[in-house]
Amino acid sequence: MKKEINSSVLVVALLVVLLTACTTSKQEGEQVSDPRGKMKPWEAGAWETGKYRNVFLEAGYPQAEIDAKLAKAYHDLFEGPDRVYFEVGDSMAYVSDIKNKDARTEGLSYGLMVAVQLDKKEVFDRLWRWTKKYMQHQGGPRDAYFAWSVDPKTGKRNSDGSASDGELYFVTSLIFASNRWGNDTGIDYYAEGRRILDAMWSKDGTMGIKNVINVQHKQINFVPEGDMYDWTDPSYHVPAFFEVWAEYAKDGKEQFYRDCADTARVFLHRATHPETGLTPDYSEFSGAPHSRGKDQIGEAFRYDSWRVPMNIAMDYSWYAKDKKWQQEYANRIQNFLYSQGLETYNDQFNIDGSRPEWILQAGGFQKLRHSLGLVSTAGAASIMGTQAKSWKFVDEVWKAKLEPYEDGYFDPYYDGLLYLFSLMHLSGNYRIITPDLNKS
Numbered sequence: 001m002k003k004e005i006n007s008s009v010l011v012v013a014l015l016v017v018l019l020t021a022c023t024t025s026k027q028e029g030e031q032v033s034d035p036r037g038k039m040k041p042w043e044a045g046a047w048e049t050g051k052y053r054n055v056f057l058e059a060g061y062p063q064a065e066i067d068a069k070l071a072k073a074y075h076d077l078f079e080g081p082d083r084v085y086f087e088v089g090d091s092m093a094y095v096s097d098i099k100n101k102d103a104r105t106e107g108l109s110y111g112l113m114v115a116v117q118l119d120k121k122e123v124f125d126r127l128w129r130w131t132k133k134y135m136q137h138q139g140g141p142r143d144a145y146f147a148w149s150v151d152p153k154t155g156k157r158n159s160d161g162s163a164s165d166g167e168l169y170f171v172t173s174l175i176f177a178s179n180r181w182g183n184d185t186g187i188d189y190y191a192e193g194r195r196i197l198d199a200m201w202s203k204d205g206t207m208g209i210k211n212v213i214n215v216q217h218k219q220i221n222f223v224p225e226g227d228m229y230d231w232t233d234p235s236y237h238v239p240a241f242f243e244v245w246a247e248y249a250k251d252g253k254e255q256f257y258r259d260c261a262d263t264a265r266v267f268l269h270r271a272t273h274p275e276t277g278l279t280p281d282y283s284e285f286s287g288a289p290h291s292r293g294k295d296q297i298g299e300a301f302r303y304d305s306w307r308v309p310m311n312i313a314m315d316y317s318w319y320a321k322d323k324k325w326q327q328e329y330a331n332r333i334q335n336f337l338y339s340q341g342l343e344t345y346n347d348q349f350n351i352d353g354s355r356p357e358w359i360l361q362a363g364g365f366q367k368l369r370h371s372l373g374l375v376s377t378a379g380a381a382s383i384m385g386t387q388a389k390s391w392k393f394v395d396e397v398w399k400a401k402l403e404p405y406e407d408g409y410f411d412p413y414y415d416g417l418l419y420l421f422s423l424m425h426l427s428g429n430y431r432i433i434t435p436d437l438n439k440s
Helices: 002-028 063-078 105-117 121-134 164-181 189-202 226-230 239-248 254-271 304-318 323-339 372-384 389-399 414-426
Strands: 085-088 092-095 157-159
Touching: 063 105, 063 414, 085 121, 092 105, 092 121, 105 121, 105 164, 105 414, 121 164, 164 189, 164 239, 239 254, 239 304, 254 304, 254 323, 304 323, 304 372, 304 414, 323 372, 323 389, 372 389, 372 414, 389 414
Parallel strands: none
Antiparallel strands: 085 092
């Protein structure tokens, strides 16, 4: 009897070891060595420490070269021959999605964030004046919201509706501008940001227009009107921005915004695939994929989803309130992409990692490619990485170039802006802009 018990115990023990090994293997993926050793993420966020990690410097790149690379990326997008920033007259400017021949709240708000982060006040002011004149609704049910797409040549709106991430970035950028430059230099940035927030809270469903946050779920919605109020886009979930609102908006909704930040973190747990770390472009508030149309747009990991690793990295860098899960997530998504070929992985997947039957086109091309935008955001995830493999993703961002692909496709707008954002993150130049800048 004693022998039988011991044998049973031994079998169970072996099974436990095997199961543990399989689980560990799934989590760690292919083991990679690097002379820099395992990545060691910081354990506290910048809000607590006042410090921002320069991952490029840790990776061994000289500071002068880091500064030059960041300056070149800014020059290429805002000043060079392939720029996406265009000045209008003496006081305005817009950012254009060149391939789609329009100006979007996405691009204008990204431009504002770049400008305030890099202390480019004139650029910020020009962009805001154009945005306010051509995109922002003045009166009516959509008052203070923004038309998400405008023809920059004519100023005509292609669509009156909003995309909720635009409002999210506009408010945060204006808060940062108020903190950085004050409100008495020609534009009252705080008042402009509060106008958007106050209007957001005043939306009562007239003509279907609602809050950009689904108040019941405490989650940002895809579009603040109609049935699109009731589902979301995982790449719109930027918990760090809600923390900023809670600290600086001063509109009496502080606890609600903190709840939104915490809810966004929990949502991202649910929306990311347990093995690949991939997210769908659109989802229910539960995190389950949401599809639109016959081609099931939204169920797969495509262009919108590229932003998710960068958003999670930002939250880690600034607040580090969910660091254990975020570290695991970084390893998970980098392991998956590495398994697809570090220098060749595609830019669209089903969230289980398989190839989608239908490919979403961009700029007239309907094909899979190794896209700069995803290379950039996957590299930004290294801020959270705990394995040697994470250095390889940093190196890939460092080697990357904003230039046309072999087939002629070129996207300085989306690829370029995500590349610039990732350079800012990895060099420690994407920060919480505080009034005294002591924590920036």
